[in-house]
Amino acid sequence: MSSTKIFLKSSDDKTFEIDETAARASETLKNIIDGGCLDGVIPLPNVSSNILPKVIEYCKKHGGDNGSSKKIANGGVDKDKEILPDYDEEEDKREKVRVDELKKWEEEYMDFDQQVLYDLMLAANYLHIKGLLDLTVEKAASMIRGRTPDQIRENFNINSDFTPEEEEEMILIEDEWDDEWAFD
Amino acid sequence: MVQCWSRLPEELLGCITNRLHSIEDLVKFGAVCRSWRSVKIQKSYCSLKHYTPWLMLVESESNDIRGFYSLSNNKVYHLHLPEAHGRRCWGSPHGWLVTIGIDLEIHLLNPLTRSRLRLPSQPTFQDLYFPAQTPKEIRDSFIGKAVICSSPLSSSGDHQNCIVMAIYGELSLLAFTRPGDTKWTTLENCPPGFIDLIYSNGHFYALQSLGDVVICDINSPHPKPIYFASSPEGDFVERKYLVDLSGELHMVLRNFENIESYSSPKSRTIDFKIYKLVSGTRQWVEVHCLEEQALFVGNNSTFAISVSDHPGFQVNCIYFTDDYSLFYKFGGGGGDMGIFNFADHTIQPCNLAHDIISDFSPPIWISPNLW
Incomplete structure:
Protein backbone atom coordinates (compact mmCIF):
# COMPACT_ATOMS: atom_id res chain seq x y z
CA MET A 1 0.00 0.00 0.00
CA SER A 2 1.73 3.12 -1.13
CA SER A 3 1.13 6.32 0.76
CA THR A 4 0.83 9.89 -0.39
CA LYS A 5 4.10 11.70 -1.03
CA ILE A 6 4.84 14.96 0.68
CA PHE A 7 7.50 17.46 -0.24
CA LEU A 8 9.53 19.37 2.32
CA LYS A 9 11.60 22.42 1.46
CA SER A 10 14.69 23.16 3.53
CA SER A 11 15.84 26.63 4.60
CA ASP A 12 18.29 26.65 1.69
CA ASP A 13 15.55 25.87 -0.85
CA LYS A 14 16.18 22.19 -1.46
CA THR A 15 13.19 19.90 -1.76
CA PHE A 16 12.94 16.45 -0.19
CA GLU A 17 10.29 13.77 -0.59
CA ILE A 18 8.75 11.86 2.31
CA ASP A 19 5.81 9.44 2.70
CA GLU A 20 2.84 10.88 4.53
CA THR A 21 2.88 8.04 7.09
CA ALA A 22 6.51 8.82 7.89
CA ALA A 23 5.86 12.57 8.04
CA ARG A 24 3.20 11.96 10.70
CA ALA A 25 5.99 11.12 13.18
CA SER A 26 6.30 14.91 13.40
CA GLU A 27 3.48 16.62 15.28
CA THR A 28 4.14 19.81 13.36
CA LEU A 29 3.87 18.10 9.96
CA LYS A 30 0.92 16.03 11.13
CA ASN A 31 -0.97 19.22 12.01
CA ILE A 32 -0.16 20.75 8.64
CA ILE A 33 -1.29 17.59 6.84
CA ASP A 34 -4.49 17.29 8.87
CA GLY A 35 -5.10 20.99 8.29
CA GLY A 36 -5.40 20.15 4.62
CA CYS A 37 -2.63 22.41 3.36
CA LEU A 38 -1.09 19.80 1.17
CA ASP A 39 -1.10 21.64 -2.12
CA GLY A 40 2.54 21.45 -3.01
CA VAL A 41 5.50 21.86 -0.72
CA ILE A 42 5.81 22.41 3.03
CA PRO A 43 8.52 25.02 3.69
CA LEU A 44 10.73 24.42 6.72
CA PRO A 45 12.65 27.67 7.17
CA ASN A 46 14.37 26.42 10.33
CA VAL A 47 15.81 23.20 8.94
CA SER A 48 18.75 23.16 6.53
CA SER A 49 19.40 20.64 3.77
CA ASN A 50 22.30 19.25 5.80
CA ILE A 51 20.00 18.03 8.52
CA LEU A 52 16.66 17.43 6.80
CA PRO A 53 17.65 14.04 5.29
CA LYS A 54 18.70 12.93 8.77
CA VAL A 55 15.29 13.95 10.13
CA ILE A 56 13.53 12.15 7.26
CA GLU A 57 15.58 9.03 7.97
CA TYR A 58 14.30 9.05 11.55
CA CYS A 59 10.69 9.61 10.47
CA LYS A 60 10.88 6.78 7.95
CA LYS A 61 12.02 4.46 10.70
CA HIS A 62 9.37 5.58 13.18
CA GLY A 63 6.49 7.10 11.25
CA GLY A 64 5.02 3.88 9.88
CA ASP A 65 4.99 1.77 13.01
CA ASN A 66 2.84 3.94 15.24
CA GLY A 67 0.79 1.55 17.35
CA SER A 68 1.60 -1.43 15.18
CA SER A 69 3.72 -3.12 17.81
CA LYS A 70 1.27 -5.56 19.32
CA LYS A 71 1.97 -5.78 22.99
CA ILE A 72 0.46 -8.78 24.69
CA ALA A 73 0.85 -7.34 28.14
CA ASN A 74 0.66 -9.64 31.15
CA GLY A 75 -0.16 -12.68 29.09
CA GLY A 76 -3.21 -11.11 27.51
CA VAL A 77 -5.91 -9.38 29.50
CA ASP A 78 -8.76 -10.78 27.46
CA LYS A 79 -8.96 -14.41 28.53
CA ASP A 80 -11.88 -15.17 26.26
CA LYS A 81 -9.75 -14.95 23.20
CA GLU A 82 -7.78 -18.12 22.85
CA ILE A 83 -4.20 -17.11 22.71
CA LEU A 84 -1.96 -20.11 22.39
CA PRO A 85 0.97 -20.03 24.79
CA ASP A 86 3.56 -20.67 22.09
CA TYR A 87 2.06 -17.86 20.04
CA ASP A 88 2.69 -15.55 23.01
CA GLU A 89 6.27 -16.68 23.17
CA GLU A 90 6.77 -16.18 19.47
CA GLU A 91 5.30 -12.72 19.72
CA ASP A 92 7.51 -11.91 22.70
CA LYS A 93 10.54 -13.09 20.78
CA ARG A 94 9.62 -11.02 17.77
CA GLU A 95 9.06 -8.02 20.01
CA LYS A 96 12.46 -8.50 21.61
CA VAL A 97 14.16 -8.84 18.24
CA ARG A 98 12.37 -5.71 17.10
CA VAL A 99 13.47 -3.75 20.17
CA ASP A 100 17.07 -4.98 19.87
CA GLU A 101 17.11 -4.12 16.20
CA LEU A 102 15.73 -0.65 16.93
CA LYS A 103 18.36 -0.05 19.61
CA LYS A 104 21.10 -1.04 17.20
CA TRP A 105 19.63 1.20 14.55
CA GLU A 106 19.45 4.13 17.00
CA GLU A 107 23.05 3.56 18.02
CA GLU A 108 24.24 3.79 14.44
CA TYR A 109 21.85 6.60 13.62
CA MET A 110 23.09 8.69 16.56
CA ASP A 111 26.75 8.34 15.65
CA PHE A 112 27.65 11.92 14.67
CA ASP A 113 29.47 14.98 16.03
CA GLN A 114 28.18 17.70 18.33
CA GLN A 115 27.38 20.11 15.47
CA VAL A 116 24.94 17.63 13.91
CA LEU A 117 23.56 16.89 17.36
CA TYR A 118 22.88 20.58 17.89
CA ASP A 119 21.09 21.02 14.56
CA LEU A 120 19.16 17.79 14.95
CA MET A 121 17.99 18.70 18.44
CA LEU A 122 16.70 22.05 17.21
CA ALA A 123 14.99 20.40 14.23
CA ALA A 124 13.36 17.76 16.43
CA ASN A 125 12.15 20.50 18.75
CA TYR A 126 10.81 22.64 15.88
CA LEU A 127 9.09 19.71 14.19
CA HIS A 128 7.84 18.25 17.48
CA ILE A 129 9.28 14.79 16.99
CA LYS A 130 9.30 13.66 20.59
CA GLY A 131 11.26 10.44 20.14
CA LEU A 132 14.02 12.20 18.25
CA LEU A 133 14.11 15.04 20.75
CA ASP A 134 14.47 12.50 23.58
CA LEU A 135 17.31 10.77 21.76
CA THR A 136 19.23 13.98 21.13
CA VAL A 137 18.68 15.35 24.63
CA GLU A 138 19.80 12.05 26.13
CA LYS A 139 22.93 12.05 23.97
CA ALA A 140 23.77 15.58 25.11
CA ALA A 141 23.19 14.60 28.77
CA SER A 142 25.46 11.58 28.31
CA MET A 143 28.21 13.93 27.07
CA ILE A 144 27.94 15.81 30.40
CA ARG A 145 27.53 13.07 33.03
CA GLY A 146 30.64 12.33 35.03
CA ARG A 147 32.72 14.94 33.14
CA THR A 148 34.59 17.99 34.39
CA PRO A 149 33.53 21.44 33.10
CA ASP A 150 36.64 21.49 30.87
CA GLN A 151 35.74 18.15 29.32
CA ILE A 152 32.16 19.30 28.80
CA ARG A 153 33.34 22.48 27.04
CA GLU A 154 35.55 20.38 24.79
CA ASN A 155 32.68 18.01 24.00
CA PHE A 156 30.43 20.88 22.96
CA ASN A 157 33.03 23.28 21.57
CA ILE A 158 32.19 25.97 24.10
CA ASN A 159 34.55 28.65 25.42
CA SER A 160 34.20 29.69 29.02
CA ASP A 161 32.87 33.23 29.32
CA PHE A 162 33.42 33.56 33.06
CA THR A 163 35.72 36.19 34.48
CA PRO A 164 38.97 34.92 36.03
CA GLU A 165 37.52 35.70 39.46
CA GLU A 166 34.44 33.62 38.80
CA GLU A 167 36.59 30.79 37.43
CA GLU A 168 38.66 30.83 40.59
CA GLU A 169 35.58 30.72 42.76
CA MET A 170 34.32 27.69 40.89
CA ILE A 171 37.66 25.94 41.08
CA LEU A 172 37.53 26.42 44.84
CA ILE A 173 34.13 24.79 45.00
CA GLU A 174 35.41 21.88 42.97
CA ASP A 175 38.48 21.44 45.15
CA GLU A 176 36.32 21.30 48.19
CA TRP A 177 34.15 18.70 46.54
CA ASP A 178 36.83 16.66 44.98
CA ASP A 179 37.59 14.05 47.54
CA GLU A 180 38.32 10.45 46.82
CA TRP A 181 37.41 6.97 47.91
CA ALA A 182 35.14 5.20 50.33
CA PHE A 183 33.99 1.59 50.23
CA ASP A 184 35.88 -1.71 50.31
CA MET B 1 28.52 28.35 13.78
CA SER B 47 13.66 21.97 42.87
CA LEU B 48 11.20 19.14 42.33
CA LYS B 49 13.77 16.56 41.34
CA HIS B 50 15.19 13.97 43.71
CA TYR B 51 18.90 13.88 43.01
CA THR B 52 21.07 10.86 43.70
CA PRO B 53 21.05 10.38 47.49
CA TRP B 54 24.09 11.01 49.65
CA LEU B 55 24.81 9.54 53.04
CA MET B 56 25.60 12.36 55.46
CA LEU B 57 28.37 11.05 57.70
CA VAL B 58 28.93 11.87 61.37
CA GLU B 59 30.74 15.00 62.45
CA SER B 60 34.32 15.09 63.56
CA GLU B 61 34.82 16.92 66.81
CA SER B 62 37.79 18.88 65.61
CA ASN B 63 36.39 20.85 62.67
CA ASP B 64 33.32 22.07 60.84
CA ILE B 65 33.80 19.88 57.78
CA ARG B 66 31.08 17.32 57.16
CA GLY B 67 31.52 14.30 54.93
CA PHE B 68 28.83 13.22 52.44
CA TYR B 69 29.27 9.81 50.91
CA SER B 70 28.10 9.43 47.34
CA LEU B 71 27.47 5.75 46.81
CA SER B 72 26.97 6.10 43.07
CA ASN B 73 30.60 7.10 42.42
CA ASN B 74 32.11 5.90 45.70
CA LYS B 75 33.35 9.31 46.74
CA VAL B 76 33.17 11.30 49.93
CA TYR B 77 32.64 15.03 49.58
CA HIS B 78 33.82 17.24 52.40
CA LEU B 79 31.64 20.29 52.80
CA HIS B 80 32.27 23.19 55.15
CA LEU B 81 29.15 23.03 57.28
CA PRO B 82 29.46 24.66 60.70
CA GLU B 83 25.67 25.08 60.73
CA ALA B 84 25.23 21.36 61.36
CA HIS B 85 27.89 21.07 64.03
CA GLY B 86 26.62 19.60 67.29
CA ARG B 87 23.08 19.35 65.96
CA ARG B 88 20.83 16.35 65.54
CA CYS B 89 19.56 16.15 61.95
CA TRP B 90 16.83 14.51 59.88
CA GLY B 91 17.21 14.03 56.14
CA SER B 92 14.77 14.47 53.26
CA PRO B 93 14.55 13.91 49.51
CA HIS B 94 14.18 17.68 48.99
CA GLY B 95 17.78 18.69 49.73
CA TRP B 96 17.05 20.02 53.22
CA LEU B 97 17.77 18.89 56.76
CA VAL B 98 15.81 19.66 59.90
CA THR B 99 18.29 20.37 62.72
CA ILE B 100 18.04 20.90 66.48
CA GLY B 101 20.91 21.91 68.78
CA ILE B 102 21.54 22.26 72.49
CA ASP B 103 20.62 25.93 72.04
CA LEU B 104 17.12 24.46 71.42
CA GLU B 105 16.94 26.32 68.11
CA ILE B 106 15.45 24.40 65.19
CA HIS B 107 16.36 25.13 61.56
CA LEU B 108 15.91 24.02 58.02
CA LEU B 109 19.37 23.67 56.50
CA ASN B 110 20.49 22.99 52.94
CA PRO B 111 23.93 21.45 53.45
CA LEU B 112 25.00 22.12 49.86
CA THR B 113 24.18 25.82 49.65
CA ARG B 114 24.35 26.39 53.43
CA SER B 115 21.03 28.25 53.21
CA ARG B 116 19.35 28.17 56.57
CA LEU B 117 15.83 29.05 57.67
CA ARG B 118 14.81 29.45 61.27
CA LEU B 119 11.88 27.46 62.62
CA PRO B 120 10.24 28.17 65.99
CA SER B 121 12.49 26.93 68.80
CA GLN B 122 11.83 23.88 70.97
CA PRO B 123 10.23 25.79 73.91
CA THR B 124 7.41 26.91 71.57
CA PHE B 125 6.06 23.35 71.40
CA GLN B 126 2.82 23.04 73.36
CA ASP B 127 1.84 20.38 75.87
CA LEU B 128 5.29 19.83 77.31
CA TYR B 129 4.71 17.54 80.24
CA PHE B 130 8.23 16.92 81.47
CA PRO B 131 10.17 20.12 80.90
CA ALA B 132 12.92 19.23 83.36
CA GLN B 133 15.35 17.94 80.79
CA THR B 134 18.86 19.12 80.06
CA PRO B 135 19.42 20.82 76.68
CA LYS B 136 21.47 17.85 75.59
CA GLU B 137 18.65 15.44 76.45
CA ILE B 138 16.24 17.65 74.52
CA ARG B 139 18.49 17.70 71.46
CA ASP B 140 18.96 13.94 71.59
CA SER B 141 15.42 12.77 72.19
CA PHE B 142 12.77 15.52 72.07
CA ILE B 143 11.98 15.15 68.37
CA GLY B 144 11.30 11.62 67.23
CA LYS B 145 11.11 12.47 63.56
CA ALA B 146 10.70 15.60 61.44
CA VAL B 147 9.40 15.59 57.86
CA ILE B 148 9.11 18.45 55.37
CA CYS B 149 6.59 18.48 52.54
CA SER B 150 8.83 20.25 49.99
CA SER B 151 11.84 22.47 49.61
CA PRO B 152 11.12 25.84 51.25
CA LEU B 153 12.45 27.45 48.06
CA SER B 154 10.42 25.39 45.59
CA SER B 155 7.78 28.09 45.15
CA SER B 156 8.24 31.81 44.82
CA GLY B 157 7.51 34.35 47.50
CA ASP B 158 7.50 33.39 51.15
CA HIS B 159 8.18 29.95 52.51
CA GLN B 160 4.61 29.36 53.60
CA ASN B 161 4.22 26.34 51.36
CA CYS B 162 6.91 24.50 53.27
CA ILE B 163 5.30 22.71 56.18
CA VAL B 164 7.36 20.82 58.73
CA MET B 165 5.63 18.12 60.76
CA ALA B 166 7.28 16.52 63.78
CA ILE B 167 6.70 13.77 66.31
CA TYR B 168 7.72 15.28 69.63
CA GLY B 169 7.97 14.92 73.38
CA GLU B 170 7.62 12.02 75.77
CA LEU B 171 4.12 11.31 74.49
CA SER B 172 5.16 11.33 70.82
CA LEU B 173 2.50 13.82 69.72
CA LEU B 174 2.23 15.56 66.34
CA ALA B 175 2.95 19.25 65.72
CA PHE B 176 3.63 21.32 62.63
CA THR B 177 5.08 24.67 61.71
CA ARG B 178 6.32 26.76 58.79
CA PRO B 179 9.36 28.99 58.39
CA GLY B 180 8.26 32.36 59.76
CA ASP B 181 5.74 30.95 62.26
CA THR B 182 6.14 31.91 65.91
CA LYS B 183 5.34 28.52 67.38
CA TRP B 184 4.71 24.86 66.71
CA THR B 185 1.03 23.94 66.50
CA THR B 186 0.06 20.65 68.14
CA LEU B 187 -2.75 18.71 66.49
CA GLU B 188 -5.87 18.82 68.67
CA ASN B 189 -7.16 15.70 70.41
CA CYS B 190 -3.93 14.07 69.36
CA PRO B 191 -3.58 10.54 70.71
CA PRO B 192 -0.07 9.73 71.97
CA GLY B 193 2.40 7.26 70.55
CA PHE B 194 3.22 8.26 66.98
CA ILE B 195 6.24 6.53 65.50
CA ASP B 196 6.45 7.72 61.89
CA LEU B 197 5.06 10.17 59.38
CA ILE B 198 5.21 10.95 55.69
CA TYR B 199 3.98 13.55 53.23
CA SER B 200 2.09 11.98 50.33
CA ASN B 201 -0.33 13.36 47.74
CA GLY B 202 -0.77 16.67 49.50
CA HIS B 203 -1.28 15.31 53.03
CA PHE B 204 0.74 14.32 56.04
CA TYR B 205 0.02 10.77 57.22
CA ALA B 206 1.18 9.54 60.61
CA LEU B 207 1.55 6.07 62.04
CA GLN B 208 0.79 5.04 65.61
CA SER B 209 2.82 2.45 67.44
CA LEU B 210 0.01 -0.11 67.20
CA GLY B 211 -0.19 0.44 63.46
CA ASP B 212 -3.15 2.72 62.88
CA VAL B 213 -2.65 5.43 60.28
CA VAL B 214 -4.10 8.93 60.63
CA ILE B 215 -4.33 11.69 58.05
CA CYS B 216 -3.45 15.13 59.43
CA ASP B 217 -6.05 17.79 58.75
CA ILE B 218 -3.96 20.93 59.16
CA ASN B 219 -6.01 23.35 57.07
CA SER B 220 -8.96 23.70 59.42
CA PRO B 221 -8.92 26.21 62.33
CA HIS B 222 -8.67 23.17 64.60
CA PRO B 223 -5.95 21.00 63.08
CA LYS B 224 -6.45 17.41 64.05
CA PRO B 225 -5.58 13.82 63.15
CA ILE B 226 -8.33 11.82 61.45
CA TYR B 227 -8.37 8.04 61.50
CA PHE B 228 -7.46 6.72 58.07
CA ALA B 229 -6.58 3.01 58.14
CA SER B 230 -5.92 0.21 60.61
CA SER B 231 -2.72 -1.77 60.91
CA PRO B 232 -1.80 -4.81 58.85
CA GLU B 233 -2.91 -7.83 60.84
CA GLY B 234 -0.61 -10.04 62.80
CA ASP B 235 2.54 -8.02 62.66
CA PHE B 236 4.08 -6.68 65.82
CA VAL B 237 7.47 -5.24 65.08
CA GLU B 238 9.46 -2.50 66.72
CA ARG B 239 10.00 -0.25 63.76
CA LYS B 240 7.55 0.82 61.08
CA TYR B 241 7.68 3.46 58.40
CA LEU B 242 5.26 5.06 55.99
CA VAL B 243 6.41 5.74 52.45
CA ASP B 244 4.93 7.02 49.21
CA LEU B 245 5.81 4.66 46.37
CA SER B 246 4.57 5.90 42.99
CA GLY B 247 1.84 7.91 44.68
CA GLU B 248 0.57 5.05 46.83
CA LEU B 249 0.93 4.76 50.58
CA HIS B 250 3.05 1.84 51.78
CA MET B 251 4.16 0.63 55.19
CA VAL B 252 7.63 -0.75 55.78
CA LEU B 253 8.20 -3.12 58.72
CA ARG B 254 11.71 -3.53 60.02
CA ASN B 255 12.52 -6.58 62.15
CA PHE B 256 15.35 -6.69 64.63
CA GLU B 257 17.32 -9.49 66.13
CA ASN B 258 16.81 -9.83 69.87
CA ILE B 259 19.95 -8.69 71.58
CA GLU B 260 20.20 -8.96 75.35
CA SER B 261 22.58 -6.11 75.99
CA TYR B 262 23.59 -3.04 74.04
CA SER B 263 27.13 -2.36 75.07
CA SER B 264 28.36 -1.46 71.60
CA PRO B 265 26.86 -0.40 68.28
CA LYS B 266 26.02 -3.38 66.17
CA SER B 267 23.90 -4.57 63.34
CA ARG B 268 20.47 -5.59 64.60
CA THR B 269 18.23 -5.45 61.54
CA ILE B 270 17.37 -8.88 60.14
CA ASP B 271 14.41 -8.45 57.83
CA PHE B 272 11.96 -6.07 56.15
CA LYS B 273 8.38 -6.45 55.00
CA ILE B 274 6.38 -4.03 52.88
CA TYR B 275 2.62 -3.56 52.72
CA LYS B 276 0.69 -1.51 50.23
CA LEU B 277 -2.50 0.29 51.21
CA VAL B 278 -5.24 -0.57 48.72
CA SER B 279 -6.87 2.79 48.16
CA GLY B 280 -10.48 1.65 47.86
CA THR B 281 -10.73 -0.74 50.80
CA ARG B 282 -7.89 0.78 52.84
CA GLN B 283 -6.64 -2.73 53.53
CA TRP B 284 -2.95 -3.58 53.59
CA VAL B 285 -1.61 -6.09 51.08
CA GLU B 286 1.90 -7.43 51.39
CA VAL B 287 4.16 -6.74 48.41
CA HIS B 288 7.25 -8.78 47.70
CA CYS B 289 9.10 -6.65 45.25
CA LEU B 290 10.14 -3.02 44.90
CA GLU B 291 10.63 -3.48 41.17
CA GLU B 292 13.07 -0.92 39.76
CA GLN B 293 13.18 1.14 42.92
CA ALA B 294 15.54 1.53 45.84
CA LEU B 295 14.17 2.66 49.17
CA PHE B 296 15.87 4.80 51.83
CA VAL B 297 14.88 4.48 55.48
CA GLY B 298 16.31 5.86 58.71
CA ASN B 299 16.36 9.34 60.22
CA ASN B 300 14.89 10.78 57.04
CA SER B 301 11.56 11.13 55.27
CA THR B 302 11.38 7.66 53.79
CA PHE B 303 11.76 7.94 50.02
CA ALA B 304 12.46 5.88 46.93
CA ILE B 305 14.40 6.47 43.73
CA SER B 306 14.13 4.83 40.36
CA VAL B 307 17.41 2.97 39.92
CA SER B 308 17.43 3.38 36.14
CA ASP B 309 18.03 7.11 36.72
CA HIS B 310 20.64 6.55 39.41
CA PRO B 311 23.36 4.08 38.44
CA GLY B 312 25.31 2.61 41.33
CA PHE B 313 22.26 1.66 43.35
CA GLN B 314 20.68 -1.79 43.36
CA VAL B 315 17.09 -2.38 42.37
CA ASN B 316 14.66 -3.94 44.81
CA CYS B 317 16.79 -2.95 47.81
CA ILE B 318 16.26 -1.03 51.04
CA TYR B 319 19.14 1.21 52.11
CA PHE B 320 18.74 1.59 55.87
CA THR B 321 20.50 3.57 58.55
CA ASP B 322 20.48 3.29 62.33
CA ASP B 323 17.54 5.27 63.67
CA TYR B 324 16.95 3.46 66.96
CA SER B 325 17.85 6.48 69.05
CA LEU B 326 17.01 4.80 72.36
CA PHE B 327 20.21 2.84 71.97
CA TYR B 328 22.46 5.65 70.78
CA LYS B 329 23.65 6.20 74.34
CA PHE B 330 24.84 2.63 74.66
CA GLY B 331 28.10 3.12 72.84
CA GLY B 332 26.67 5.21 70.01
CA GLY B 333 24.33 4.78 67.05
CA GLY B 334 25.20 4.09 63.44
CA GLY B 335 26.17 0.42 63.61
CA ASP B 336 22.86 -0.88 62.32
CA MET B 337 23.29 0.21 58.72
CA GLY B 338 23.25 -1.68 55.45
CA ILE B 339 21.49 -2.73 52.27
CA PHE B 340 18.59 -5.17 52.41
CA ASN B 341 17.93 -7.08 49.21
CA PHE B 342 14.29 -7.92 48.69
CA ALA B 343 14.99 -10.67 46.18
CA ASP B 344 16.76 -13.03 48.57
CA HIS B 345 16.20 -11.26 51.92
CA THR B 346 19.91 -10.88 52.53
CA ILE B 347 21.60 -7.91 54.17
CA GLN B 348 24.85 -6.44 53.00
CA PRO B 349 26.32 -4.60 55.98
CA CYS B 350 27.84 -1.19 55.51
CA ASN B 351 31.63 -1.38 55.37
CA LEU B 352 32.35 2.33 55.21
CA ALA B 353 35.78 2.97 56.60
CA HIS B 354 34.71 6.43 57.67
CA ASP B 355 33.58 6.99 61.21
CA ILE B 356 29.87 6.24 61.32
CA ILE B 357 29.23 6.16 65.05
CA SER B 358 27.63 9.08 66.88
CA ASP B 359 25.75 9.23 70.16
CA PHE B 360 23.21 11.73 68.83
CA SER B 361 23.26 12.04 65.01
CA PRO B 362 24.51 8.97 63.12
CA PRO B 363 24.61 8.87 59.29
CA ILE B 364 21.44 9.84 57.44
CA TRP B 365 20.20 9.79 53.86
CA ILE B 366 19.58 13.04 52.04
CA SER B 367 18.91 13.78 48.42
CA PRO B 368 21.00 16.93 47.80
CA ASN B 369 19.57 19.89 45.92
CA LEU B 370 20.55 23.44 45.05
CA TRP B 371 17.09 24.71 45.98
Missing part, protein backbone atom coordinates in the same frame (compact mmCIF):
# COMPACT_ATOMS: atom_id res chain seq x y z
CA VAL B 2 30.90 28.71 16.66
CA GLN B 3 29.74 28.60 20.25
CA CYS B 4 26.25 27.49 19.28
CA TRP B 5 25.75 25.26 22.31
CA SER B 6 26.06 28.21 24.67
CA ARG B 7 23.11 29.73 22.82
CA LEU B 8 20.90 26.66 22.86
CA PRO B 9 17.33 27.73 23.74
CA GLU B 10 16.71 27.67 27.44
CA GLU B 11 13.87 25.20 27.05
CA LEU B 12 16.25 22.65 25.54
CA LEU B 13 18.97 23.30 28.12
CA GLY B 14 16.24 22.67 30.69
CA CYS B 15 15.45 19.33 29.02
CA ILE B 16 19.13 18.40 29.28
CA THR B 17 19.44 19.34 32.96
CA ASN B 18 16.32 17.29 33.61
CA ARG B 19 18.33 14.26 32.58
CA LEU B 20 21.16 14.97 34.98
CA HIS B 21 20.27 12.99 38.07
CA SER B 22 23.31 13.60 40.22
CA ILE B 23 23.88 16.99 41.79
CA GLU B 24 27.58 16.73 40.89
CA ASP B 25 26.70 16.72 37.19
CA LEU B 26 24.34 19.65 37.63
CA VAL B 27 26.99 21.73 39.38
CA LYS B 28 29.53 20.94 36.66
CA PHE B 29 26.96 21.75 33.99
CA GLY B 30 26.61 25.19 35.60
CA ALA B 31 30.35 25.76 35.54
CA VAL B 32 30.55 25.47 31.73
CA CYS B 33 29.46 28.97 30.67
CA ARG B 34 27.17 31.80 31.72
CA SER B 35 24.06 30.79 29.83
CA TRP B 36 24.28 27.22 31.10
CA ARG B 37 24.81 28.53 34.60
CA SER B 38 21.69 30.65 34.39
CA VAL B 39 19.66 27.57 33.44
CA LYS B 40 21.26 25.47 36.18
CA ILE B 41 20.22 27.96 38.80
CA GLN B 42 16.63 28.06 37.62
CA LYS B 43 14.78 26.29 40.32
CA SER B 44 11.82 25.32 38.17
CA TYR B 45 14.03 22.69 36.53
CA CYS B 46 15.62 21.40 39.70
